[in-house]
Each structure stands twice: as structure tokens, then as C-alpha cells.
Amino acid sequence: MVGRAEELAQVRAALVGACARTGRLVLVSGAAGIGKSTLVSAVTAMAGEYAVPVAAGYAIDDAGMPPLWPWRRIARDVPGLVPVLSPNAGTSTDSAVARFTMFADACQVLADAAADRGLLVVLEDLQWADRSSLLLLRHLAGELARTRILVVATYRDTGSAELSELLPDLLRAEETRSTGLTGLTPTDLAHWLRLLSHDDPDAQADRVWARTAGNPLFVRLLLDRGTDAGSAELHQLVLAQLTGLDTEVRDLLDAASVLGERIEPSLLAEVTGQPAAQVDARLDQAVAHGVLVSTPDTAGLSFAHALVRDAVYEQLAPSRRTAVHEQAAIALERSPRPPAALVANHWRRSGAPGWAAHCLRWARLASRSATALLAYDEAARFAALARHAAEADGRDAGVRAELTVEVAAAEFVAGRVDASLVSCQAAARLAQEAGRPDLIAAAALVITGMGDPELTQAVDQLCANAIRAVPADDATLHARLRARQAMAASEVDEPVRARELSAEALALAERDGDPDALLDCLHARHLSLCAPQFLAERRAVAARACALAHRAQQPMAELWGHVWLVDAAFQAGDLAAVDQELGRIEQVAAKGEHAIAWWHLHRLRATRAALIGKLDKAVEYNEAARAVAERIGAISTIGMSSSFLEQLALLRGTIDRDLGETIMAALQAVPHVALVRIFIPLTHALLGETDLARATFAEFRHMPARLQPGPRWSVLLVHIGIVACMLDDVETAERVHHELAGLEPTYMCDGSGAAFSGGSLQRITADLALVTGRVDEAIERYTDAVEMNARIGARPFTALSRLGLAKALLAKGERSELSTARELVTAAAAEFRRLDLPGPLASADATLAAVDAAARASNPLSPRELEVVARIVQAKSNREIAQELVLSERTVETHVRNILAKLGCASRTEIAAWSSRTP
Template identity: 60%
Template sequence: MVSPPSLGRAGPARISASTQCGTGSPLIGDTPEVEAPIVGRDRELAELRAGLVAAAGGSGRLVLVGGDAGIGKTRLAVAATAMAAEYGVPVARGQAVDDPGMPPLWPWRRLARDVAALHRVLTDTRFDPADAEGSATARFAMLADATDALVAAAASTGLLVVLEDMHWADRTSLRLLAHVASELDTARILVVATYRDADGAFADALPDLVRAPATRTVRLAGLTREDVAGWVRRTTSVADPDELATRLTDGTGGNPLYVRMLLDRITDSGEVTGHPELHRLMLARLDGLSLRARDVLDAASVLGERIEPALLAAVTGEEPAALLDEAVAARALQVDGDVLAFTHALVRDAAYQELAPSARADLHRRCALALAATGGAPGRIATHWRRADGPDAAGECTRWATVAARAATAELAYDEALRFAALALAAAEHAPVRDRAVLTLDLARAEFLTGEVDASLDHCRAVARLAEDAEAPELIADAALVITGLGDPVLLTAVGQLCTTALRHLPPDATAPRARLLARRAMAVTAAGAFDLARELSADALDLAERSGDPDAELDGIHARHLALCAPQFLAERVALANRAVALADTARQPHASLWGHVWLVDAAFQAGDLAAVDRELALIEQFAAARQHAVAWWHLHRLRATKAALVGKLDAAREHNETARALAERIGAPAAKGMYHAFRHGLAQISGTIDAASAEESLAVLSLVGDVALARVYVPFVHALLGDLDQARATFEEFRAMPDAVEVGPMWAPLLSQIGEVACMLDDAATADLVYRRLSTLDPDFSADGSGVVFCRAASPHLLGDLAMTCGRTAVAIDHYRTAVEMNARIGARPFLALSRLGLAQALVTEGDLPAARTLATQAAAEFRALDLPVRLAAADRLLRRIGTEERTSDPLSPRESEVVELIAQALTNRQIASRLVLSERTVETHVRSVLAKLGLRTRTEIAAWSLRSS
């Protein structure tokens, strides 16, 4: 019987060959193998052919081919390449390798040899480490450009992209694969990516890849007994192929590689010669080699999966050509096109595992030196030094890993930068304390760029401790400035503490770094809610930054100052700060500063009701986004366009822009934007006066995750009130009722109070409405923005004051506010809000008894609600009109005949003419006129006519 192959002990590295022994393409050498047949893969081959046909028609696909080692993934990829040749479709191939020193984006860089435009994108992309806030944007732009290059390359002829062994790919390569997958449905590209099941980056990326609409999955299982029997019949002359197939299938699970290796050792009698264990089967290919050839293969197993003859010669001191030919003849190596490699990763693993530890460490040293002498990849050199011996190995590992980390950062491969930064620090265990502080700082920066913020903060604190020991205050300052652009109060408090420590150690003349630290402290105390202190600190930071002459320090000060002044009262100063940020962007190392300046100016223009300025700034944001392919800029553009569209009543366009913004936020990984997406939907619900059950359920689920964010939590009672569940709305609103008196003026102060006021009106809560009214009524009328990032503009602020006054029973006051709101909303063309203000004013006028004016306003509001397709609001306007009609009828003292007389008086008819028209005597008409004058308290026919006109 054939024993099941044993996988042997795991080696420290597992490098894939370019093809798989027994399932790969034919070898080109002195003793070529017969290519193994493709058996049992009809369904999979059909899937690939269908993918090629679909891609040729403009509907691209990603086919993920998964399975164990030796199962035939590469053989299937080779078959896809052959199919592409049949259709005249170009092929581009890349492969990941199991080498910790593999450069970032290695599979794509290999593939880019066949796609010139992609090569240019991957070569030209660079990131400025000083622009930490632009990191995600720069990476997104690179991914978008690379995807566009592939799509363009495929536009005329189609393209087959083959990516092998992606379970070893770096995270940046997988991000690019996911980005490409998201664009395939309209591209002429078939991507075939092979992988094994393994923990790590690919396992993390796999769910998103599978969810892409264009993705298909192919899972390769072992061959059936019938498949193996057919193989046996074609390749052997054994007497009982079915019996042998049963033994082979039972012993190998149908794995084609194992079947092939065992068939190579089958005698005519059907017995297996030699050792059937997998490890021994792999080593058997090396048994017949000469000692020199075996030494060369040992060195090759340390270098990696593919054989580089020149590098191998430098490591071994041997001219390897003849020795490599010997290995090819023994089927330890194979040639595929212009690539020479081990016949399978498992062969390479077996050779590497057989090396004695000392021999292995010596070979790693020689490999590191040879790579350094020939310009090898820094990460690869660092990895060899990490596994080498000698007193200089650790220092060399740190040096090369640091170079690799910085190169990866510049290439936007942040995950790989993190890996190499960690390697550099791990190797520096015995380095001087200042050096360890610098390396820890590099690691903290890399962690922040990859989104591992908690780990980054821990290492920033570690830098501060090491820097204090090393008496290096500038490193404490650098550590305090690593984490930027985040609003978590706990995190910002910790950053503020680091800033305080750094300020304590920095000399007074270090004006620029001190200014930046003060600005960061100001932002931290803003997040903590200490707004008065934040305004004081931000003013000091900006003053110091301006005196330093450092544009980056000034921009930090501007950012902190603008944040501290995010309240309606500080509009003019915020406009000046935004314009200064735009002006400084060209000289500072923060190119995103102009984007922030334009976004701030849009906020200010909304507050001022200057929609022409809104449009100008949006055009500038669009120019910025298009010129830089800046993902965050595109997100801002669409969310702000949604706000503008909703303000002027283009509600369908508003929804479309909001959805586009949400999709962009998901692609760049901006979780905070999800809350803004739902906040905008809440604004639309506020316009419409209703929310459907499904949307409400989704909103409440999102709101349950917001934690201690009052501006988000206040929408819980709002949603319940819209659903008509007033008991639940009142219960969840209770915590907000005393809040208007407790909240300090600062960022989000006005939006929070406004939303509390909205809910108070919905619940007819006069006490809370009065608290909100007293705080907001002191502000100048504006259009409901405060600089903190407008999500939804509710137009003229006096409208809410009118609602609050009505809830408190102050109708006359409410009328004044509503009239102001009507005028303001009409002036800027805020159609839905103008209709709401007219409806509010109409309701107030009905309370005061001015029914004719109320009817006019309610009629105008109803027409607008009908035009905007707002049925709930239209129903409210219609109800008010019916009420007005009822009250007019019940309050009219005139008889029907008297009303007819009044109507004709209004037409300037004489008594005689009225008598003739109504077929009455003139004396009867005179009697009716005297009665009308008495009932209405009027004195003349002219007054009757005026009254009639007012009433109509």
C-alpha cells in the first residue's frame, strides 16, 4: 500500500516556484518531462473560458483559484494563458513569494513588466512622510491610477492578468487587487489569482474580494479515483490501473502533485520504490546530485524560490551554469520560459530544512552581502541579516530594515513599512538608547499610517520615555506630533499629555515645534469640551507660529484655531483663517491645507447664505480632487453637493450625492463618514417629516454604536418621534432636557442645541424648548452652520426660533421669526425650507385669527410640497387649509344673501344694479347693506368693499 505523504516539519520560509511539479508547464532542459494531463477540471476550465469571453465583451471578472499545495492551481493558470492565446488576448503575469524581504507590490511590479502604464504608476508614486494626514489619500490615488492603467491597457485587446500565490502577497498588493476587483464589471480584464488557505493578510482581504460583484471562486479539490485511473492508464503499463488508482487516491487524497511524484516511482508491477513520505520524496530529487551541485542548490534554497545565476555565483563562488543544468536534469529545478526555479516550493523547503543551523546562518550572511553588493532590495537584505550570525548581523539588519521601511512608506506600502520598522527595532535590542528612540518613533509613525492608532500611541509614549533618558527633547516633540486628524477624546487627551511633556522639555527658543505642540494641545482640550481654554491655547499657538515663520507650524495653529472657533459667533474670523490656509498651502509641506481651507469656506458660505460662494468653492474643491486624484476631496465634494442640492430642493440629486460620498468613504476606509451619511439622511427625514421602518431600524442600529456623542444620540428620540412612538421618544429624550444650559459654546454647540430644540418641538416639550430658545435667540440670524463641518444645512435659523416660540405659546414672537425666515429662505431659493417657514407662519396666523393671510401662505406651501413630492408635509398643509375653511365658515356673521350683496359691492355696483342683478327691490338691497354695516362694524360701502377684498 502507498502511505499518505507526510508534510514534514515546517521550515522558516516557504517559497513558491513559478510552476508546480506534476501540474506545471513542460520543462525546457536536457531531460524534459512529459506534461501532466489536466484531468478532473472540466468545470474549472469552463469557468475560466467563460470569464475570458465575458471580459472580451466588457464584463471583467476576478477568478480566485484556491486549494492546497500541489492541487493544480498553477496548472489551471497556465491553461488560462493558453486559452488567452487562442483568443489573441495579451497576458500579464505576476507572483508573490514567501520571502519576508519581498518588496511592496511585488506581484504587481512583476506584472507591470507587461503593462507599461502600470509600471509608470508604480515607479512614479511617492509619498511625503511629513504629510501624514494625506497618507490614505495618496495611497487611494495610487490604487486608482494603477487600476485605471490596467483598464486602459485592456481597452482595445482585452487582458488576462495572472497573479499567483497571493496568500504570500503584501497588504498593499491585496488592496490594489480589491480596488481592481471593484472596477472589473465594466473592464475587459480577466484576473486569475491563485492562493492557499493561510492566516494573515490574504485571509483578512478574502471576504472583501469575494463580495465584489465581479468575483467568482474556484475551489480545487483532490482528483477522484476515476480521474487518477485515467491518468494511470495514460502514463503507466501496470496490469491493474484501477487498483493502483485506488491506492494512490487513498494515499494522497487525489492531490495531483503527490500522485505525480508517486507515479514517477511506480514499477511495472505497481509497487512504489523508495520512501513514500513526502519529505523524502522531495529530497529524492536531490539524492543523485554531485556534491558541488548540492551545495549550489543549498545556497539557492536560502536565496528563494527562483534561481538568479549571477547572484548564486556571488554567494557560492562557483560558476553555477553546469551545476544548474545537472539539477534540471534531476528534476530538482525546472525552466518555465525565461524563469529557472525549484520544481515546487516543497522541494525548496526540503532542501532548506536539511541545512545545519550554522551552515544556514552562514549562507544567509553571504546572501546579504551579495545582495548589498549588487543593489538588492533593502528588505530582502535585512531579512537575510536577521537570520545570519556574527557580531555585525543585528546592526546590519536594523540599517537595511530602516531603509526598507522608509522606501515602503514613500511607495505608499504602509503595511510593509510597518513590518520593516518592527524588524529594525527588534534587531536593535542592544543599540544605544537614542537609536532605539528613533527606531521606536519610526515604528509609531508606520503604525499610525496603517491605522493601528492604539499601538502607535503606546510607541509614542515609549519614545517619550526613551528620549527623556537620552536627553533628546526634540524626539519627545516628534512623538507628540505623530497622531493627527482624529477626534477621539480619549486619544486626544493622551496626545495632549505627550504635548505637555514635550513642552516641558523643549527650550523656549524652539518656537516652531512649541507652536505645533500648543496647537495640538488646543485640539485636545477642544475634544475634551474645554472650549474657553481651547480658544486661549489656539490663539497662543497661532501667535507663536506666526512669529516662527514656519508655514507648517502656522497651518497647525490655524487648524487648532479654526476648530476652537467652530460656533456661529465667529464667522468672520473663521473666513480669515480659511483664506490664510489656502494661501499657505503652496509653501508648506501640507498640500491638503488648501482643501481644508476650501471646505471651511464652503461651511462659512452656507452660514452666510451665499450660495454663489458655495458654488465657487465647490468648483475649487473639484479642481483639487481632479488634479490630485484626492479621495478625501472627492468625498467632501459629493457630501457638500448633497447639502447644496437638499437646501434648494433638488432632493433626488441630494440622495445620489450622499450615496456617492458613502461609497467613496468605504473605499478609503473612513468609518466616521458613515455617521455623516446617516446624519444627512436624518436631515432629509426632517424635511419630509417621516421615515420608513427599514431606514429607522438601520439608523437606530448605527446610533447604538456612537457611544458618548450627544449630537448623534439626540437622533434616537428624533427617529422614534418620526415613527410616531412618542413614549419611547420622550424616554430617550430625557437626558437632553437639561443639556441646553450645561453645554459650553464651542464646536457642535449650535447643531446640538438646534437638534434638541427640534425634538422638543416634536414632543411639545415647552420647558426644553424655552431653554433652547433663550440660548439660540441671542445669535444673529444666519443659515444654520457653525464651521464644524456642515452635514445638512437647515437654512434660515429664525425658522427654528419660530417653532420654539410656538411650542412655548408665544405666538406673536413666533410670527416675527417666521416672517424673517420666509424672507431669508426666499432670498436664497431654499425651496423646501421656504415652504416649511410659510406653513409655520400660516399656523401661527391661524392662532391669531388672521385667516386670509394664513390661507395664502398655506396654499403656497402646499403647492411647493406637491412640487417637491413631500406627501406628509403636503397633508399637513391641506389639513391647515381645511381648518381655515371651517373657521372662516363658522366665523362669518353674514347671511348668504348678504354675502352676495357684499361681493357685488366689491365690484363697485350701485344698489340699483345689485337689485337688478339679484332680482330684488332697491329698498331690499338697502336693508341688506345697513345690516352688513352693522354686523361688520363698518360705516361706508367703501369699507365693505375693502373688507371683502381682504377676506377673499
């Protein structure tokens, strides 16, 4: 290779590093013909030198390329990938979870294959790769450091939208190295020309470079043709390679170009109707002519370059091109395992009579196949193609409605929610036209779990229309629609309506007894009861979900009841039950390798660790949860990890500015959720930006009275109260106190997802009571909070409760309570030091100073009398005291009488007891 010494050194170093158990991803970019494939050939040869196995795959420039095609090519060399990349349809109701599980399994198979001698994975032409293939590569990139895998992936600079979206993630991966191939320099070209024994290579190099910009393919074409053609004629140079070939060979290559860059001789023979031996002979001529090259990784053939294939395809007469597409579709249909995606695409491009009916059938199969392969973007694309074909074929409204529901479902699991809503609405209209209430309902049930108010309102309207259309005797369908409406009502803060609808839904589901419908309704019912007031009912719902799980078909059925029981146990302060349910969640996660189960397990362990003061462990668990969340790709799961870090910052009473700015940026992404927005003033307050905190808190000051008990009600109220206390906002604290004061004295958790547990709710209510001047109430609640938190070993919150109680006793202003306050704040300060909580420690130090100052101010004894008391404590006689203080014994007796009178004590023993209690 001329002019690529640096790139060769880079890939060799990466290969050596992979062999030494430091896997790498090398991304090679550049224009068509720049030498990417040549570099791949070189690294493949290097792998042979080190006895490293090679697994090669590639994408093709064909809209009918099946999902995960590059990885399926790799599976020929790594057989363990075959079952992993062929999951059964419907293995999970959670698309992100199922895809994560498949990707994790695929990465493990590759890591195992590389364990002994290493493994070189080659992925060519990522600019044509489907989104699922790119997502799998992104997942693998995050795992490479622990493997002996070297991945070399190539792509053109002008990639697809999918590649443009995911490329930054690939480049950010820690083990990624990138190299961009550019044109050879005139010096490189001169060296090349010297190797070919050209006359005056320097002058010739300048001329060639001016016409090719150093692109190796164009250079080779120019040198082979011996012409000085300009760059505008390079396309013709590509076609000129075909000069000298027999007409029959040219015709065969025309047909091959329709099939793609890679050529399967047997398929080409069937498409052209030529004997296999004749096809082989003619392909051999093309190879000898340099138009085709052998591909060792497939034991087949390919065009010498994609540019060659493109040029041949583009010069085909339209009638010839469409005829070959039709022949290809028919030939592929007759294969033992027809590739539905390719067949559908060939029919689409053929335009032959009846193409739409054929395309409809195969595009629908391709969409379902893609869904089974968890390739959701591709499923949406082929579902849309099926709908287009149905319209072209003049199918009735019922068929088009059914296909549009399939499009909507595929778009939703692919994450294109807005597009899915449009399709749902279109499907409902078509179903109404066709008189198909089942499809009206199906359209309404596509979208779930989204908190955007406008979207939720639109889905709720779809459900309402479906309820009017579905026959009254279809209890199961009515139950599912009511449950969906209930969940929507919960998401848009209509808790009363949510509880009414969920109760109706559950009653309907119980009528038919369908376990999956029942589980859906239990989901809705539990969500509607997510408030502290409904602990007993939530426990009953959770227990029922656990009992029902083995009958339901949903793969995650086993999980939900146990997650809900953990939340309930946190609220009840039953950590033994928390641990028991966490063990069951771990069993579910390990048995099914469910990513969402692992995520719940990690985040709940983080919550428990923080509750008892194991803060380093809590951060570790939270990071594990975040890593799983990022691979799942759901924004809400990622946001929970940031929320946890914010809660730790609140506990510590301080926040790193970088973390604060990162959290603030994340908060701006979800502007419609009040529970998210409240963290904006909270973060400003932690950063010491009091004016900004007050400004951004203004919208929350009158919110408490407007809120109704439901999901996240208590969590939002608590945080409004916390910010009010931080800003000394008495009016808002009064409003929050009014809402929380009547609740049962439980622990902070409401069932809507234990992102963090702050111990006894009594402590927060006591904070509010103290800020609003209810000192006696605050003392009572803080006393409860100390006992409740200590009972469960909640060390940080026991210390905070002791600090609060000390402040309340100080505020009460009774001298007799100051010694108790001092004991409390001293114990709290010691715990804060052990737990490294600087904010609370600073507050404790300030409170201790205030207690001591109050004690000094309230002490009735003079300095001399205090000196006498100090010696009484030492059990010294009046004579001994007189001698030490150089006083007369009579004077000491006078001091003792005054001390007894001032303190109201009857003996020297009581004086000593008073001294021990007084700071």
C-alpha cells in the same frame, strides 16, 4: 486538465467577457498542490488564443518581501506602472489620500493597457501578499466593470490575517467570481489513470484517492514513485524527488530554498560562490529531474511547487540555513539596487555576529522605502524590526527613542492607533531617559485628528510633557505642540481652552514664520472658532490660509482655506461665494488628483444641491462622495454620507426602515460622540417609534445648558431642538431656545464641516418659539426665515418657513390672519408636492384643514347671509339676489344691513373684499 471542466469554462467566459469590456476578478482558492497554478497556466494559454496580453505577478513566502511585490512583477509587463508604484517620499501628509491617489493612478494605467486588446492580470499566492498589494487589488476590483481587464488571483485556503480581513471585500465586489478547487474525485482519478494506461484504473483510483484526497500534486508524486505510501509520508515523497541528484546539485538547491520559491541564477551563483555557468548546469539537472520548472513570465526558474521548496528548507541543518542567510544578505547588499527588506530579513535570520547592526540599518531603510511606496502596514513591520535589532545590538536610549517614534508614526498611518499610542508613550520615556526633548516632542506630535476622549487625553498629556521639555526659544516646536493641544481640546468639548491654546500657538508660529507651522496653527485656530458666533474671524483665518498655501510644503495646503470659505459662505447665505470656492476646490482636486479634495467637492456640492431643492442631484453627489470615502477608508468620511442621507430623510419627514436600520447600526459604532448619538432618537422618531425616541432622547434633555460654543455646538443644539419639537417636549425646547435665541440671524452652518445646510437658523428658532408658546416671536422669526430662504433660492426651507408661519398665525387665533395663513400653507403644500416631501406635505394638508375649520368656526355670518355675500361678490343687485334666492327684495336689504353691521363694513365693495380674504 483532468476534472476541471467547469472551472475552465468559468475562466474562459470571464476572459471573453473582459475582451467585450466587462472586466472580471476571478478568485481561485484551494489547498497547496490542488492545481491553482495549473489552472493559471490554462487561462494564460487561453489568453494566447485570443491574443490577449498577460501580466503576471506573485507573492513569496518571505518576511522580507518588498511592499507591492506582486504588482512590481506585473509592472515588467505594464511599464506604465513603474512610476506610479514609485512615488516620492512625503508626497502627502494624508496617508489615506496619498495611497488612494496611487491606487487610482495604477488602476488607470492598467485600464489603459487593456484598452486595445484586453489584459490578463495574474496574481498568484495571495496568502503571502502584503496588505498594500491586497488593498490595491480591492481598489482595482471596484473599477473592473469599466475595463477590459481579467484578473485571476490564487490563494491558499489558510491565508494570512491580512487576506482574511480583506477577502470579504474582494468577494463582495460586483464583478468578482470565485472558484474553490477541491480534490479530484475517484472518477477523475480513474480517467487520469486510464490516460496513463494503468491496469484496473477504478480500483487503483480508489486507493490513490484514499491516500491523497484527490490532491493532484500528491497524486502525481504517488504515481511517479509507484508507491502506496500513506498521507503521513507525503512529505518524504516530496523530498524523494531529489533522489538521484548529484550532491552538488542538492547543495545548490539547499541554498536556493533559502532564497525563496523563485530562483535568480545570478544571485544564487554569488551566494554560493560558484561560477555562473556551473550554477546554470546544475540547475538544468534539477529541471530535468522535475524538481525545478521554468517560469516563462520571468525567464527564470522556480521550485516545481512551494511544497518542494518548503520541504527542502525545513530539512536543512540550522547552521547551514543561517550561513546561507548571511551569504544571501551580503550578496544582496552588493547588488546595484539592494532590496532593503530582503537584506534586513536575511540578516535577521542569519544570527551571524553583528547581524543586529546590519539588520537595523536595512530594516530602517525598508521602513522608509515602504512609507514612500505608501505601504504603511509594511513600513510599521520593518520599523518594529529595526527597533528589535537596535535592542539586540544594545543601542542607547536616544537611538531606541528615535526608532520607536518611527514605529509609532508608521503604526498611526497604518491605522493601528492604539498600538501607535503605546509606541508614542514608550518613545517619550526613552527620549526622557536620553535627554532628547526633540524626540519627546516628536512622540507627542505623531497622533492627530482623533476624537476618542481617552486617546485625546493621552495625547494631550504627551504634549504637556513635551512643552515642559522643549527649550523655550524653539518657538516653532512650541507652536506645533500648542496647536495639537488646541485641536485635542476642541475634540473633547473644551472650546474655551481650545481658543486660548490656538491663539497662543498662532502667536508663537508668527514669531518664526515657518509656513507649515503657521498652517498647522491656523488649522487649530479655525477648529476652535467653529461656532456661529465667530463667522468673521473664521473668514479671516481661511483667507490667511489661502494666502499662505503657496509657501507651505504640505500638498493639501491649497485645499483647506477654500473648504473653510465654503462653510463661511453657507453661513452667510452667499451662494455665489460658495460656487466660486467650489470651483477652486475642483481645481485643487483635478491638479493633484487628491482624493480628499474630491471628497470635499462632492459632499459640498451635495449640500448646495439639497439647499436649493435639487434633491436627486444631492443624492447623486452624496453617492460620489461616499464612493471616494470608501476608497480612502476613513470612517469619519464614510459616516458623513450616512449623516447626509439621514438629513434628507428628516427633510422628507419619513425614512425607509432598511435605511433607518442601516444608519442605526452605523451610529452604534461611534458611541462617544453626542452629535452622532442624537441621531438615534431622531431616527426612532422618523420611524414612528415614539417610546424608543423618548427613551433614547432622555440624556439630551438637560444637555443644552451644559454645552459651550465650539465645534458642532450649534449643530448639536439644533438637532436636540428638532427632536424636542418632534416629541413635543416643551421643557427641552425651552432650553434649546434659550441658547439659540440670541444668535445673529444667519444660515445654518458653523464652520465645522457643512454636512448639510438647513437654510435660515431663524426657522429652527421659530419652531422652538412656537412649541414653547412664544407665538408673536415665532411669527416674527418665521417671517424673517421666509425672506432669507427665498432670497437664496432655498426652496425646501422657504416652504417649511411658510408652513411654520401659517401654523403660528393659526395659533395666534385672530380671524383676520386666517386668509394669510391659508395662502401660506397652500403655497407650501404646492412646493412640497413638487419636491416630493411627503412628511411636510402631510403636515401642510393637516394645517390647511385646521385653518379652514378655524375660519368656519370664527365666521359671524349665517348660511343665508353667506349666500347673499356670494352674490354681492358677483356684483348683483338686491333685486337679482332676491330673484335667485326666492326672497323678497326687502328681506335681501335686511340681510345686507346685517352683513355690513356684523363685518364692520361700510359698503358692498368692502363686503366683497372681506369675502376674498376669508377661506
